[in-house]
Amino acid sequence: MADRELTPRIVVVGAGPAGVRAAQTLLEAGIRPVVIDEAARAGGQIYRRQPTNFRRSHEALYGTEAARAQAVHDGFDAIAATVDYRPDTLVWNIADGQVWTASERGYATLAYDALILCTGATDRLMPVKGWHYAGAYSLGAAQVALKAQACAIGARVVFMGSGPLLYLVASQYVKAGAKVAAVLDTSPLSNRLRAAVDLIAQPGILADGVALTRALAKAGVPVLTGVTPLEITGNAENGVNGVRVRLANGTERDFAADAVALGYHLRPETQLADLARCDFAFDAKTRQWLPKRDQDGRASVAGVYLAGDGARILGARSAEVSGRLAALAALADLGHKVDPLTLVHLRRQVASYARFARGLATAFPWPHEQAANLPDEAIVCRCEAVTAGDLRRVVNETGAKEANRAKAFSRVGMGRCQGRYCGHAGAEVIAACANIPVEQVGRLRGQAPVKPLPVAIAPEGEE
Amino acid sequence: MTQGRFVRLAEQDRPSLTLYVDGQPVTAMEGDTLMVAMLAAGRVLRTSEFGDGKRAGFCLMAACQDCWVWTEDGGRLRACSTPASAGLRLSTSQPGASWPTAN
Numbered sequence: 145m146a147d148r149e150l151t152p153r154i155v156v157v158g159a160g161p162a163g164v165r166a167a168q169t170l171l172e173a174g175i176r177p178v179v180i181d182e183a184a185r186a187g188g189q190i191y192r193r194q195p196t197n198f199r200r201s202h203e204a205l206y207g208t209e210a211a212r213a214q215a216v217h218d219g220f221d222a223i224a225a226t227v228d229y230r231p232d233t234l235v236w237n238i239a240d241g242q243v244w245t246a247s248e249r250g251y252a253t254l255a256y257d258a259l260i261l262c263t264g265a266t267d268r269l270m271p272v273k274g275w276h277y278a279g280a281y282s283l284g285a286a287q288v289a290l291k292a293q294a295c296a297i298g299a300r301v302v303f304m305g306s307g308p309l310l311y312l313v314a315s316q317y318v319k320a321g322a323k324v325a326a327v328l329d330t331s332p333l334s335n336r337l338r339a340a341v342d343l344i345a346q347p348g349i350l351a352d353g354v355a356l357t358r359a360l361a362k363a364g365v366p367v368l369t370g371v372t373p374l375e376i377t378g379n380a381e382n383g384v385n386g387v388r389v390r391l392a393n394g395t396e397r398d399f400a401a402d403a404v405a406l407g408y409h410l411r412p413e414t415q416l417a418d419l420a421r422c423d424f425a426f427d428a429k430t431r432q433w434l435p436k437r438d439q440d441g442r443a444s445v446a447g448v449y450l451a452g453d454g455a456r457i458l459g460a461r462s463a464e465v466s467g468r469l470a471a472l473a474a475l476a477d478l479g480h481k482v483d484p485l486t487l488v489h490l491r492r493q494v495a496s497y498a499r500f501a502r503g504l505a506t507a508f509p510w511p512h513e514q515a516a517n518l519p520d521e522a523i524v525c526r527c528e529a530v531t532a533g534d535l536r537r538v539v540n541e542t543g544a545k546e547a548n549r550a551k552a553f554s555r556v557g558m559g560r561c562q563g564r565y566c567g568h569a570g571a572e573v574i575a576a577c578a579n580i581p582v583e584q585v586g587r588l589r590g591q592a593p594v595k596p597l598p599v600a601i602a603p604e605g606e607e
Numbered sequence: 608m609t610q611g612r613f614v615r616l617a618e619q620d621r622p623s624l625t626l627y628v629d630g631q632p633v634t635a636m637e638g639d640t641l642m643v644a645m646l647a648a649g650r651v652l653r654t655s656e657f658g659d660g661k662r663a664g665f666c667l668m669a670a671c672q673d674c675w676v677w678t679e680d681g682g683r684l685r686a687c688s689t690p691a692s693a694g695l696r697l698s699t700s701q702p703g704a705s706w707p708t709a710n
Contacts, residue, residue: 182669189668195638195690198618266670278651278663279612285667288687292667293643294618299610320616380660383612383650402612413670526665526673529657560672565665596672598683 151175152478154471155243155254157235157416158262160188161212161460162452162467164220166260167227169471173480178228178254180235180245186220188264188452189284190460192291193217205291207316208352212461237592238420241447246597250604258447258474261417262467263454265410268432269565270305270514273522274376275406276529278383282565283407287313296322298403302387304328304373306508307409308353311367314405315356318363325401327360328389330408330511332370342503345496349461366399368392373514376404408510410457411568417455418590420448426583429505430457431512432568433587439491441470442477449474462497465490512582515572524573525566527559532573539577547586550574560596563588612663613646624693635691642667642674642686645697652676652686653699677701 154170156163159181170177179186185193191213194200206213230247237244242253267282274280281289281297283305289295296317302325303314314327336343343350360367370392377398378384386400417435418424423444424433434456441449451470452463469490476482518524520533538544538554547570550556556570557563563570567588575582621636628645635644642664645652651661652674664674667687674686679696681703 194618197621197638200617266666266668276655276659276662278661281664282666282671285665288667289613289643290616293613293638293640294616295613295643295647296616297613299614322614322616383661383663523659526671529655529659560675561666561670564670595669 152257153178153255154258154260154474155180155256156260156262157243158188158264158452158454159183159186159220159229159231160262160264160452160463161191161216162454162463162470163188163260163262164216165464165467166262166451166471168219168223169468170475171223171226173471173475175475176227177260178230178256180230180233180243182232182234184232186224186229186231187213187217188460188463189288191216192288194292194294198294200294207319209460212464216464234595234597235416236594236597238416239592244592246593247604252604252607254607256447258449258478259420260441260449260451260467260470260474261420261454262452262463262470263413263416265412265453265457266564267407268409268411268510268568269406270408270511271518271522271524271532271566271569272304272373272376272406272514273519274378274384275404276523276526277376277378277380279378279403280376280384281403281405283307283309283313283405284410286403286405287316290316290320290322294320296320296403297405298384298401299323300325300401301403301405302326302328302399302401303405304371304387304389305405305407306331306511307407308504308508309407309409311353311356311360314365315359318360318365324360324363324365326366326368326399328371328373328387328399329367329369329508330371330373330514331508332392335509336507339503339507342499342506345499345503349459349500409504409508410453411564412454412457413564414454415562415590415594417443417448417450419592419594421445422448422450424587428583429502431510431572431582438473439494440473440487441466442473447477456498456501458494458497458501462494462501465493465497469494510568512572515569516576518573524570525556525559527561527566528555530554530556535570535573536577539574545574545578545580545585547571547574547588550585551588557588562591562594611647612650613643615647624691626691626693626695626697628697629699630696637691639691640687641676641684641689641691641695641697644691645676645686651699
């Protein structure tokens with residue numbers, strides 16, 4: 145408590161690219177922040193680190209992003225002993241100006257003067273019949289298996305969904321020697337031409353993306369666009385044995401596989417912003433609710449700042465910049481002098497990444513129309529095996545059209561993932577069934593604890 | 608032994624360790640998560656409590672909670688984020704309980 149009088153306590157949640165750059169920026173201004181990270185090693189998901197006894201190089205792990213990943217890792221290693229770093233620690237609630245943490249040491253609360261949320265993202269998922277079978281994984285999962293554990297998720301993997309990560313992970317699998325059966329993209333190729341006007345904002349990343357597609361073609365991997373997923377085939381006992389899709393020309397086709405990596409770009413982890421009572425607004429372009437923030441990351445609640453993919457899906461490069469900006473905003477609000485030219489420079493970079501992200505949303509749209517066509521027997525909630533038919537019955541029989549009300553009746557969103565993987569699709573199913581715009585369905589409220597907690601750990605204390 | 612679900616592509620010169628899944632020995636490597644230890648040797652992690660079959664995890668980033676396994680004394684572990692350790696005894700079903708439980 146002693147140094148609390150001298151320096152304000154700034155808590156940074158998350159040690160990915162945004163959290164690392166925020167922490168560095170605070171230290172440069174003479175403030176020693178608390179950095180709380182759920183992972184054992186800093187880096188986040190995109191720059192996720194392998195265990196200490198693995199030996200692959202940054203080049204092997206991160207490809208074109210190797211230098212950036214290395215800079216983030218080295219940057220944090222250089223300050224880890226100086227900041228109040230708390231790895232393996234979950235922030236499970238925010239209330240009364242305090243973060244509530246859980247770790248192997250126990251439960252604790254920590255009061256803050258400023259809170260910088262760098263909570264990152266998870267995959268955005270659209271259900272497909274059979275996605276509960278063993279061997280169906282999120283796209284991010286496929287990448288984590290490779291990066292963090294040097295494994296492929298199967299002997300023959302189909303990549304299905306849309307977004308830049310689909311091509312990135314598929315090509316990483318090919319490079320690592322895994323068998324990729326096909327890359328099946330729901331977005332029509334013509335969308336990419338329409339997106340070019342925005343994608344050109346980041347010519348380097350665009351060129352990297354084009355190179356990935358070429359590398360897949362060169363490796364003989366079928367890459368099909370404008371595909372409609374129909375079913376992940378297999379059975380409840382043995383899991384996935386393939387996928388069935390409708391091709392752009394209308395014909396159906398089966399691909400044999402023992403694993404499927406499924407994902408439609410990413411969604412921000414906004415539960416903590418929600419618990420901190422930040423206002424949200426509906427983003428029509430990506431059809432999701434996002435926490436409001438100003439250009440530097442200030443949320444609607446004083447003293448709360450949002451950075452990185454946890455606020456907007458703008459990518460890891462942008463997260464480094466928005467992490468710095470959020471820290472500078474916090475510093476300015478606490479009375480520190482902040483160079484206005486630095487702010488202008490950083491804001492300009494974020495604006496460019498935002499334009500590129502708009503292009504990605506045009507090129508690889510969330511295929512919301514699939515929700516209306518999901519067969520009744522398809523599972524929407526993987527946690528508790530609740531089907532699209534169950535959810536539609538609730539909408540039709542009870543008239544529940546609001547997300548939380550429909551959740552109470554159907555349990556879609558109430559399971560152990562707390563709506564992370566069914567929330568967006570569930571809202572689309574409700575909207576299509578009730579014939580209302582998806583924004584009228586609203587959004588699932590964040591609930592504490594944001595992840596299940598072990599009951600057997602002891603109180604650690606209050607700071 | 609059935610073929611594993613996960614395929615190891617590199618980093619295979621690590622020291623090995625043995626843990627036990629439903630009483631059977633499983634050979635894994637130092638640095639493996641429980642999930643990789645179990646799925647490099649087998650096909651599934653657990654059975655869904657909701658009657659829809661076997662599960663083998665989903666997100667691998669500690670968000671979906673699909674990969675819960677149990678220690679033999681009933682402790683719950685998230686297989687994707689728990690390192691494998693020698694001698695650990697795991698169960699693919701919750702010992703002495705049926706769903707739902709108050710724990």
